[in-house]
Amino acid sequence: MSNPTAAMLVIGDEILSGRTRDSNTNYLAKALTDVGIDLKEARVVSDDQSAIVAAVKALSDAYDHVFTSGGIGPTHDDITADAIGAAFGAHVGVRDDARALLQAHYDRAGTTLNEARLRMARIPDGAALIDNPVSTAPGFTIKNVNVMAGVPSVFEAMVASVISKLAHGAPLLSENWRIMRGEGDVAAPLAQIAADHPDLSLGSYPFQKDGAYGTNIVIRGTDQTRVAAAMAQLQALFPA
Template sequence: MSNPTAAILVIGDEILSGRTRDSNMHFLAGRLTAIGIDLREARVVADRPADIIEAVNALRARYDHVFTSGGIGPTHDDITADCIAAAFDDHIAVRADAYGLLKAHYDARGQDFNESRQRMARIPDSATLIENPVSTAPGFTIGNVHVMAGVPSVFEAMVASVLPTLTGGAPLLSQTWRINRGEGDIAGPLTQLAADFPDLSIGSYPFIQNGAHGSNIVIRGTDGGRVDAAMVRLAGLFPA
């Protein structure tokens, strides 16, 4: 398996303070899996320039794609675009293409296109815009970094704009078998199964439901026939 790899960087104090529960990571994970891009890492950092810049640089060096979420609005705490420009050592200013989109949007609504809103047209020189069909203010792609909004409906729309432009790999197929026994009872045969199917990923995800232990066994791979064969073996070991 040599699918492209990716990371997501969620930027925002509100996740780390426990005020807000992030949903963008989970959304993106599902979408990437479906198109054969392997999400390898997720990070959440606070609204601190040094932390953002360091994380972006670490992740873009390591993975084929980096997706960021949050911090590109009009308020004083929206510092992502400037941090991304700093990470790439690129110049950033209000750019004509983004300015034009935003001005047309606010003019059409009779809303003041004030200085704060103009901040959303700050785009690094070498970036290309990501379309935002929800609220116009664009995201952008620079190098292998895709910079998107944090509001889930906008993030999701931007993901829909970006993903068709990327080259995916073999979609990861996945099947799940639920076993109503504790992991300790099934671990031995499972180890053998994993050894017999080294080309597959076989994960055991335990749960406790109404006080009883159980586990979901998830078999993943890009070859449907192999996933099926492992599932048949697993079902034989632990009949429903």
């Protein structure tokens, strides 16, 4: 049986302008690999409703799970909840359960739950809230789409909470072998090993160090015995 599939959607002008470097995709990729969910695609779109709607629909149709980051704060450019509502034809309004969370949080902090902050309680009808242990304002899950914050510490906490509830596949195992030869010298034997092990993924990552060429070979698969067999074949050809 093959693993569940997933896609990541990063929402935010600041990524596409280069101001901010997205770290959430890499975090999610590692977290999903650990639990046997295959991240198949990632996209970045701007704070533009039609772009968000189109991407959410395409990814929700194509993959088992979708994870989004960004655009759920209190400011005018935080339009993710409305875009997700539009994508699924769900009404979006301030929800009592989300408002109660925020009210308690701001009461504790002695801060007013003003109109802007109340925007963070706007949740599409039918969505389930995602807990935010860092700063309270919740994410939400609607259909197969998990909508989370862009701030990395909050995103990471939300991912942990969401992933624990999903059906897991077989974790992807990965072994690395470092060869002090150029990729062009490794390519032919590597292709043969790959052909012998169609159930594994063999990646080749060249590097240069102190003027010498080298190649890291990564063998990935879900069956430890098969990964070890391919690694033994590789190591016999290119001993340490």
